[in-house]
Structure formats: C-alpha cells, structure tokens
Amino acid sequence: MKLESKIPAGPLADKWNNHKAKLRLVNPANRRKYHIIVVGSGLAGSAAAASFAEMGYEVSCFCYQDSPRRAHSIAAQGGINAAKNYQNDGDSVRRLFLDTIKGGDYRAREANVYRLAQVSTSIIDQCVAQGVPFAREYGGLLANRSFGGAQVSRTFYARGQTGQQLLLGAYSALSRQIGAGTVKMYPRHEMLDLVLVDGQAKGIVTRNLVNGEIKAWASDVVVLCTGGYGNVFYLSTNAQGCNVTATFRAHRRGAGFANPCYTQIHPTCIPVHGEDQSKLTLMSESLRNDGRVWVPKDKADCGKPASEIPEDRRDYFLERKYPSYGNLAPRDISSRAAKEVCDEGRGVGQMVDGKRLGVYLDFSAAINRLGESAIRERYGNLFDMYENITGENAYRQPMRIFPAVHYTMGGLWVDYNLQSNIPGLFVGGEANFSDHGANRLGASALMQGLADGYFVLPYTVTDYLAGVGLSGRPSVDRPEFKAAVKEVQDRTQWFLQNKGTRSARSYHKELGKIVWEKCGMARDKAGLQQAIKDLEALRADFWKNVRVVGSGEQLAPELERAGRVADFLDFGIMMCLDALSREESCGGHFRTEYQDSGEAKRNDDQFAHAAVWEWQGENKHPVRHIEPLVYEEVQFTTRSYK
C-alpha cells in the first residue's frame, strides 16, 4: 500500500497557500462536464456538495435519512472553534493549531492541523453570511465562550444547538443548488459499494431504501463524508443510523483505514438504564463547572439513596486525584477515573447486568452557594432534559452520569489533499482520520467538517479532475459496475432468504458489549486477544443464524440493520487489532500496561505514526502499514493535569 502524505514543502504557515497556488484548475465552461458524487449530507457533505455545484460541477448527493437536514452533525451542542481572537485574549492560528495538536496527544499530522486552524476563521464568515444565528453581544458583535483544552475563548455557539444551526446553514446552501438543478439529491439512499475502474474510484452502488432498487452510479470522482463508526459499540451518543458501511465498503475495495482504535469517550452522559436501551444521551460538559463528582467510599452504601450517605463517607475522586483541575479534568481522564471507581464496585444507580455503572454529579454545593435560581438559569434546559429521561429532579438529588462513546478520531486514511490511497476517492469530516490525532478537543468536530467541505475539498478535488481530463466518466454498463451491483444484490438476497433465528439487533448488542468491555475506556493485551476470538465466533454465528424479516421492495429497516451490523463485525475485529498492535497509551487509547500510575504513557520512539490497515479478504486479518508522523515545528511533551 502506497501512503504518500503529499505534505507540501516550505514553512508550516505557508504550506496551504503555496499549495493552493500550485493546484490545477478547471475552466468554468468545462466544469459542468464533470460529475461528482458526494455521499453523506452532514456538515462536510452538504458543504462540499453545495460548493462544488456553485463552482459549476454536476453533483449528485446521497444520504440515508429522509432529508439532508437530518445528518447527525445536527446533534452537536457546544460550539465551533475559530481563531478569530475577537476576545483580544491572545488567540491566533498558531495557538489553535498548538492546542489541537496537544489535545490530540501528538498523533495528528502537523500540516493538516495547521491548515484547519487557518481556514477556521473563514468558516465563521461563511456561516454568518448564511444567516446562522450565532450568539451575539448587546453591541451586535459575535459572542464567544470557552471550552476544554484551551486558555482562550474562541468557541462560537448558537444556544445549545450549534450543530443544528450550522447544518441548517450548509443545508440551505445545498438546497439552493438542488432548487437550481445543479445538485441532484437522493435521500433515503444507502451506499453499499464503491466501484473502481482501472484502479480509480469511478462510482458507487446504492440501494433505494423506499423501493429496494439497487443501482450503479458513475462519476469522475467520489467524495465520502459519511461520519464515524461510534455505533460499533451499539450504545453511543450517535444517531441510530450512523454506520461504518460506506467507509468500510471503500476499505474492502482497497482504501486504507487509519487508527480505528482512536475513539472518544465523553464523561458526562446519562447512564444505561436497562437491557432495552438503544441510545445514550450526552449532558453538556459545561455541567462540570458547578457539579462535583463523587461515589460512596464504601461499597455497602452504593444501594442507598444519596441523601443517606453523609459527607465523610463520600469520595470526591476527581478532586482527590487531580487537585489542580478537579472536576474539570479533561474528557479521557475523567472518563477513566469514573470507570475505575465503578470497576471497584462503588458505582451508583440501577443494577444493569449485575453492575452499577454511574457516578454522582452533585450540584448541592453550588445550589447552597449560589441559590437554585442561579443554577436554573445556567443549566435549566439540561436539568429538564435529565428529568425527562430519568424521571429524577437534579435540584433535589444528584445527577447520575457515566461515560459514553461519542466520536471517533480514526477513519479512512487520506493525504494532505484529503484523497485516500485510491485515486479519485476523497474523504471529508469524521469519516477521515486526518486532524484530531488520538483525542479531539470540544468544538473542533464542527470546525473540521466545514473546513473540509467548504475550503479544502473544492480546491483539491478540482486539482484531481484537472488531471483526469475530459475523457468522460465510464458507462455503468462496464463489467466493474455490473459485478458490483450483482454482489450487492446477492448479499441482499442472502439476508432476506436466510432461515435464521436471531435478530440483527441482538448481534449488534453482543458486539457492542464485547468491544465496550475489551476495547473501550481501558484496553489490555489479553482482553483484546479474547475480544478478537469472541468477535470471530460471533461473526461466524451471524452469518449462519441472522434472521431478517421484511421484503426487499420497500422500507426494510431490518435489512438495513443486518448489512450495517455485518460491516461492524468485521470492523470491530480491525479496531481490536489496531488497539492490540498500538503498544502505548495516547489520548482516547488507554492500554493499562502502558501507564504512569493511571496516566497515559506514550511511546514516541515506536508509535509516532498513523497505523493504516489494508483489507486482505473475507475472514482474514487486515495488514498493518504505517505513515510516520514527522513533526517539523512542534516538540513532543507529556500532558499532565495533576
């Protein structure tokens, strides 16, 4: 596998501008002769599709939801970072770059991150012009808030729904192009294969979810913006439909998958309440500003209501372990600490599966100090949401929280141009691996999605198309397309005809339990080896016993689910292999063998690289390649929060 990062030469700060000046162009009159396929309509996908169409290309955009406006970017709450320095507090492109590199625990590519910080300011301009109703000061200027991992206020926000507002901005730009006829939008279509012609990505195969039609589409280039793979854990904060299928199908066609073991666990989610739970809900991290995290000192107290546990029998474990950061310790650290006390048997809340997985987030001290109305003003909507889901009043008794899978930093490997190792296959947003290293900072996911979609892909895809020339896209009658369609049809038929006994969801749950236990917040060699064995057995059983009801000619949620779970099973094994082979701890990847009394211990000599996996065929383990991470300007240091 050839992994050329194609990082431009020259000083870090000039790389992107120099590179842009050298990228090839396509004459405006010729642009309509090129067809671009964009899969996914979240921030990256909508922004890219709209921008391509504005330039004059013919664009087709696909999403599995009923409308492009529903992509899961919509659920982001907190905000979007940008190095505007409106607060006059010393922010700069370089500062945002450094924070992001450090936050990613020195496992991201320097040049990509610098470019991300550079274009961040244009994103805010673009969104404001589109009418995104960001929070404002009384003078009419934009307001900012601060976020984790930074000492400046650089986060722009729209109440607690920044994601929805940014997506509506990108969606409105996309809708303008759909209305103008320059983008053809295909909602309720799921990409089920990538088609290569002479080694280049030249189209996809989709299933129309409404009528079951399986169809091939030819194009000059394919852009995947299909999100992350957090749902491999079954329970996560992701939407129900989020899946790895599009990127994994591309992986099976030869695209390298980078760093699948980098997953982010968010510390403040509402705990699991029972076996039939389908979803975990995030509670904004901002709550930790006023809430104190604790569990009982003694296991025997864990079954009692919080009010019956006196102060001296409580263990405020974050304040105890990290006195200088206390309850505001970073995401990965807080999550692991909560897991530790629950593993010791000191968790609180309902027994699920014989364990109590929850810790208290207690506002009583803040309520006593500031009064209930002050707390209501700050967090009222979150307390309401909490009560709505749990039936408990958090003004009267502490909240219960537990970490949950939230974001995935790994993804398809891409070069500086966001092109995968398959020529003509570009990848944007959470679907690629490029900018967050081993851990993502809050308010940076929205920034990356829009940076890729608005300001990187339009340049780099154009350069690729200029190189392709005007020979035209291949015909869908070519054998490559026919073979791909046949494969998808066969697989679909197999699912519908298999006389199994177990639902796809039951497999998904079991898969989720295995990877959460063995490849979740803490990992070790023996556990990962066991997980790989268990997953292989589960996969074999799936391909015998899965039962799919419904017909292939109309909406068939069970068929969709079975296909996604099948890919998650293969993917889960790859994720464990990646975690097993990365013999260090960094960011969200914590190997218990590699630590300094609870803190992640990186091994920069041996693991300052991206691990890139190459598909070898059904039931075979993928092969590991590496792209060394070369740091020209940044020095490695150890993150410490004690």
Added chain:
Amino acid sequence: MVKENGNSDQHGRTLSLRLRVWRQNRGQPGHFEEHFLAAVPETASFLEMMDMLNEQLIREGKDTFAFDHDCREGICGMCSMTINGMPHGPLPGVTTCQLHMRNFRDGETITVEPWRARAFPVLKDLAVDRSAFDKVIQSGGFITVRTGSAPEANHTLVPKQVADEAMDAAECIGCGACVASCKNGSAMLFVGAKINHLNILPQGQPERERRTLAMVKTMDEAGFGNCTNYGECQAHCPKSITLDVIAKLNRDYLRARVKEFFSSTGKPSKGGE
C-alpha cells in the same frame, strides 16, 4: 412530589400494553394491527418500546413496523408518530424519541399512527414522505452566498434581540408535527419559522420578498392546507415555536405582494422563481 432516586435494587415498574399500530404498504390502503407487549420498563423511551415490539415480531417471524427515527435526542426531527391521536404524544415540547414509558399506565391501550396529512404520503407503516418540506426550502429558504465570498463576520452587526428572535424561529427541527396536528394539514408554522429566521436578519434583507413569495407558492403547490388559526400546531410543536411566526409570515407575504404590485412594469413577474 420529590422522587427519590432510582437507586434501589428493585427494578422499576414495568408495563403491559395493548398496542394498536398502523400497518400500511406503499400505495395500498392501511389498517390497524393489534399486539400485546409485556414487561416494558417504564424507563424505556417510546421508540425503545417500539424496538421491543419489533424484536417480538422478529421472534414470531413477522414483518416489523417501519418507523422513522435517528438521533433519539430530540434534534434531528426524523421521528414522527401520532400517539393516541397526538403528534409526538401527550407531553408538550418533546419529540416522540424523548417521550418515556413512565408517562403511560400499566394495561393501557396505545394507538400509534403515522403523520396524517395529504402532503405527507405514507411510505410504509409509520414512515411518511416529508420531502415537501425540502421543496419549500429549495424554492427560497436560504440566503444566497457563494462559498468563499462572505465578508468578515463582524462587519455585519446583528442586535442581540434580533439574533435571539431569529434563533427562536431557527429552533424548528422540520419534523412536520405542525402539519400532522392541523385539521387543514397546513404548513404555516414550519414556513413561518423558516421565513422569520431569515427575514429578520440583516443578511436576509436583499432576498426578503423574493424568498417569501417563492416559499409560499411552493407550500401551496405541495398540497398543504390553509391556516385557519386553530393553533394546534403550536400546541404540538416539540420546539415550542409560537403562532406569532404565522402572523409575521402573513405580514411579510402581504408586504411582498404589495411591493411586487407597485414595482410591476407590465412584464410578467419574475418574483417567486
């Protein structure tokens, strides 16, 4: 009443339910199917209860009920069930996915239907086609700004009050409960919210009239009914969008029509294209 926390070892209440659920294939007439479902934890969400029902159907080898859902945290706007005659069920200000079973009684009969509206044809069972909403947006629900051509963000001053008002309207999640709850199947709350968001911002002024005329025209063509001020849309909106967006939509529409009339040159109007 203060509820003590769910910390006791005994599991929470469970419910046994009689469910009347709409079954319909695309392009065919539909009917209610009756199912019994036991041991539903009160902590489950309504959609998790539907998952349990579907798992039971799979065990029996029967087809599951198709329904739309995605984020399950009340923001994507995909879930869309009419529960006991009420879009998104009995609780005000929440989507179906945020409704939990503790709001129902043991032994209760629950009727589950799709959105009922002419402009939202049923695709299967509880899932409907809401693409008419997308068409309304495509006709004018945007501010024209090409990527890369935006001015510096702080060059446009937006008074906080205006930004807040725009944000109130922009909270609409496009679920369609307003249409489903309206006797007339009117989309005025949705279109009003979208138009208000853009029409009151300084950035939205150049296209204000054109936008309003185009979106209203598309709305009418899509088969939505007229507004006769029942107010049911406001009562069922999961984001608590209020009726004043409709009043402002009517005002903006009138304003746009008047302007169009007086600026008419005798040539066919280009407005609304």
